[in-house]
Amino acid sequence: MVVAKSWTMVKHFDGAPKPEDFKLVENELPALKDGELLLESVFLSVDPYMRPYSRRMMKEGDVMIGSQVARVTESKNREFPVGGYYVAQAGWRTHFISDGKGLQALPSGWPESLPKSLALGAVGMPGLTAYFGLLEICSPKERDVVLVNCAAGAVGSVVGQIAKIKGCKVVGSAGSDDKVAYLKEIGFDEAFNYKTVSSLDEALKKASPEGYDCYFENVGGKFADAALQQMKDFGRISVCGAISMYNDAVPPPGPYIQPYILFKQLRMEGFIVSRWKNRFEEGGKQLLQWVLEGKVKYHEHVTNGFENMPAGFMGMLKGENIGKAIIKV
Ligand SMILES: NC(=O)C1=CN([C@@H]2O[C@H](COP(=O)(O)OP(=O)(O)OC[C@H]3O[C@@H](n4cnc5c(N)ncnc54)[C@H](OP(=O)(O)O)[C@@H]3O)[C@@H](O)[C@H]2O)C=CC1
Numbered sequence: 533m534v535v536a537k538s539w540t541m542v543k544h545f546d547g548a549p550k551p552e553d554f555k556l557v558e559n560e561l562p563a564l565k566d567g568e569l570l571l572e573s574v575f576l577s578v579d580p581y582m583r584p585y586s587r588r589m590m591k592e593g594d595v596m597i598g599s600q601v602a603r604v605t606e607s608k609n610r611e612f613p614v615g616g617y618y619v620a621q622a623g624w625r626t627h628f629i630s631d632g633k634g635l636q637a638l639p640s641g642w643p644e645s646l647p648k649s650l651a652l653g654a655v656g657m658p659g660l661t662a663y664f665g666l667l668e669i670c671s672p673k674e675r676d677v678v679l680v681n682c683a684a685g686a687v688g689s690v691v692g693q694i695a696k697i698k699g700c701k702v703v704g705s706a707g708s709d710d711k712v713a714y715l716k717e718i719g720f721d722e723a724f725n726y727k728t729v730s731s732l733d734e735a736l737k738k739a740s741p742e743g744y745d746c747y748f749e750n751v752g753g754k755f756a757d758a759a760l761q762q763m764k765d766f767g768r769i770s771v772c773g774a775i776s777m778y779n780d781a782v783p784p785p786g787p788y789i790q791p792y793i794l795f796k797q798l799r800m801e802g803f804i805v806s807r808w809k810n811r812f813e814e815g816g817k818q819l820l821q822w823v824l825e826g827k828v829k830y831h832e833h834v835t836n837g838f839e840n841m842p843a844g845f846m847g848m849l850k851g852e853n854i855g856k857a858i859i860k861v
Pocket residue numbers: 579580581657658661682683684685686687688705706707708711750751771772773774775776777803804805806848849850851852853855856857
């Protein structure tokens with residue numbers, strides 16, 4: 533008999549998630565029926581969307597939503613043999629039973645030497661977000677100036693590197709000097725610490741006096757207010773996230789953006805990466821190739837132990853991670 537552990541959300545988060553909002557629960561799993569398989573999570577992902585998603589889609593007591601790389605430990609389904617690794621959306625659980633629906637194999641050609649956790653990061657959902665959100669919405673051209681915030685994170689770091697592959701000048705912002713150093717290391721042309729600059733306007737102007745053609749938006753709030761003013765005419769803005777506002781019950785009042793959009797003739801479009809789910813194979817293949825060629829470098833911030841998963845999640849929301857925040861069971 534397998535005892536599965538899971539993390540539930542005891543009550544809806546009020547502001548930043550706190551340790552007491554989570555509860556560790558244990559359940560005995562039943563014996564497998566024909567067609568079923570038992571999986572154990574090896575790596576789990578903690579992502580910003582879990583914070584706003586919990587309010588919109590979850591009720592108190594539910595297991596936290598989330599994805600993992602999991603290994604088949606027992607199988608009554610010939611399509612999923614014991615020892616296989618899959619990406620699943622089973623929530624914050626150590627073990628779970630599946631009928632195989634929704635399990636995704638790692639992209640073909642995945643070498644044994646490459647960490648499987650990358651299927652949750654640069655070669656997984658965040659990498660695909662960067663790939664489609666940048667290429668399909670910003671359509672960056674050679675010599676365009678591309679701005680990305682949350683730049684040292686899972687999505688932002690890949691956005692910047694893809695923009696470099698496409699021949700752009702890339703400017704990134706992040707919340708610590710170590711992160712700024714990391715951005716320079718992976719090829720960003722300009723990077724600044726948005727927490728310590730005396731003025732966002734000046735930092736943005738200094739990094740690119742001529743303005744920005746493309747803006748990959750992960751943060752929202754005051755940063756977006758400053759960045760919008762520095763777009764070039766006909767600039768393109770890909771609205772991927774708004775993490776500075778995820779803990780707010782009521783969005784803070786902001787400047788009204790219509791005049792900038794109008795006079796600069798900007799195009800601004802939000803997206804959820806699942807829009808391109810029928811092209812994930814293409815995106816995954818390309819990202820894997822770039823990673824193997826060293827054109828997309830990756831970094832992971834690993835929290836050890838399933839029992840520390842809430843801490844890993846809260847830490848990521850506070851900016852403790854460089855690259856993808858991962859939980860290793
Ligand atoms: N549209 C879509 O389909 C998807 C959207 N996203 C979005 O992409 C963005 C980045 O996600 P992801 O790469 O996974 O996460 P990251 O790896 O970038 O981790 C989150 C980072 O957010 C930054 N952050 C936290 N609070 C603030 C704040 N108040 N102001 C500015 N930055 C803050 C921190 O970095 P720092 O130290 O720099 O502050 C932290 O490290 C999020 O907005 C997320 O919602 C992600 C996946 C899919």
